[in-house]
Amino acid sequence: MRNNFCILLNYLLREKNKRNLLKMKKHIILITAILVLLLAGCAKRNTPWQNEDMLTLKRHIEVVGNPLDISFDTENIYVALDQGGISIINSANYSQKWYTILSSSDESVVPLFKIRKIGVVGEYNRLFLNETDATDRILIVDNSNLDSLRIIDSITGATQDIQDMKVQKIINPVDDNVIEIIYSAGRNVHYGKYNGTLWLGSTFSIYPPASASGVDLDDRYVYIAAQQRGLLIYDRNSLEMISEIAVPGEAQKVKVVGNYAYLACRQGGFSIVNIADRTEPLLVSNFDTTGYATSIDVKDNKAVVSSGGGGIYLFDVSSPSHPLLKQNITSAGYTNNAKFYNNQLIVAARDKGILIYEID
Incomplete structure (x- = not known):
């Protein structure tokens, strides 16, 4: 009987110690959380680095209808x-x-x-x-x-x-x-x-085996933005498809400059494909724009993507594997198209007409 009583007493003491230890842990967690909040409130917040604006609105031209292409x-x-x-x-x-x-x-x-x-x-x-x-x-x-x-x-x-x-x-x-x-x-x-x-x-x-939403060409090849199939490359002489590569989203438009194909990919944003070897294209970068990316233009290491409700995105593509977003303009409203012209960017916007930006 005495042994049973001792066993019960030891059990109760252990349970009490466990409860005390659990309470102590909860107090420690609470105190730590309070200290973190106090330190965060006292600390100086980092301000994210931002590019200076490269685009300056020079002219707004109202038009009748919906400007779709330029x-x-x-x-x-x-x-x-x-x-x-x-x-x-x-x-x-x-x-x-x-x-x-x-x-x-x-x-x-x-x-x-x-x-x-x-x-x-x-x-x-x-x-x-x-x-x-x-x-x-x-x-x-x-x-x-x-x-x-x-x-x-x-x-x-x-x-x-x-x-x-x-x-x-x-x-x-x-x-x-x-x-x-x-x-x-x-x-x-x-x-x-x-x-x-x-x-x-x-x-x-x-x-092609899928709907051709966009097309570009050079002396030897035809490049097709084929929606869900991605980028297709055809030989101009044989008319045979020599390669294809899937890209994020649905390929809508393609612009080829040198050994790179630049694509607007609807919900997938902006993609760049290395086509130095036309038989083995390689996706090297992707940027997920807001809205639906539907047009692309490239000039002098700059690329512009028109992305519908997301506005226009201007990139520095000096390094195609690491495109740098220089500016995103949403004040134009819903944009249908954007193209470089001399040292300007011409934007076709559904609700605002034609917007002409100077490029700094």
Whole structure:
């Protein structure tokens, strides 16, 4: 009996000691937390380093419609305004010419409906307008006289649902063709040459395994931003896909400069791919922008991404594997597009029109 009593007494003493020890631990934790809060309140907070603003708003130009795309020659800024037609803005004095109808070669009047893409080749006074209406097409316009734009030809067939369009002067023409055009329509990509007078049809077409939202090219390759499939690279001679690489998000637009492909990737933000070896592209960096990244432009080690409700993002891409965010502007509202022009950045904003920023 005595032994049982001693065992019970020892047990009660141990339990009491455990409770006391637990209370002591709780007190120590409480005191430590109070000390941390006091020290944090007394300490000087670090201020995160911020870049000085590189972009200064120089001009705000109101337009009619929704500015979706922009292109330039040496004197003017050309704007596709969706249902608003097109605007041509003089880059010197910012005067604006607005067109909702054009004349045709037979002197008839042609109204403009839903102009989504625009491209200009100033050397040959040719303007290309992607119109999406009853029949999607690309209008070819003589813009030698800005007071009297005239439709001289059009590209139809395989022009449904154009997502991207690039026109440019052929640097070293080998025949009468002086302009080249490449555009993505639905899932496919079409390329053709133009002599400035008569469109004779596409030179080649590529049929990728996913929707082609964006396209770029150089002398040997075609680069396709293929949404969920990422970046696809095709050989221009064989028209065979030689490589592909997945990127964060959905690839929307691509711009190739040297050995790097720069991509706007919708919810995935901004990605850079090393394409020094076209057969083995390598993703080297990604920056997740706010909003949906839908356009990309690159010039002189700077890249700009238009990211919808997230505004525009300006990067220093001197080191493509470590792009530096220099400035994010949200005051423009919802942005559709942004491109470099001389030492300026031209922004097409849904609610504010055209914004022109000086780059410091």
